[in-house]
Amino acid sequence: MAEGDVHTVKHGDGWANKVEGGQRVSxxxxxxxxxxxxxxxxxxxxxxxxxxxxxxxxxxxxxxxxRSRDPRESKG
Incomplete structure (x- = not known):
């Protein structure tokens, strides 16, 4: 798993999202x-x-x- 991936995890009585490499839930x-x-x-x-x-x-x-590409960045 890469740093920056988002994990949805059980957190107390509910659920949380945590970004890999971060220390707190988002x-x-x-x-x-x-x-x-x-x-x-x-x-x-x-x-x-x-x-x-x-x-x-x-x-x-x-x-x-x-990551979605911005159509303005594509060549052509």
Whole structure:
């Protein structure tokens, strides 16, 4: 896993998103679905992998979001 990847993890009574390499959680949510949606947005914005953990801490799924290209930057 690369530094900067976003992990959705169980956090107390709710769920949180943590950026790999960071020391604190980025945001929290009361439900996994809510946290997962926020984590997906973060990963898309950063062009990194979103790792969703199960309640027991094991990895449930991974989604990679390549950094989107600005059409103004493409040649042609």
């Amino acid at each position: 945001n929290t949510a009361s439900t996994k679905a809510e946290a997962q949606a926020k984590g997906r947005e973060m990963a898309i914005e950063r062009g990194v992998e979103h790792v969703v953990h199960k309640q027991d801490g094991k990895i449930g799924e991974r989604n990679t979001y390549p």
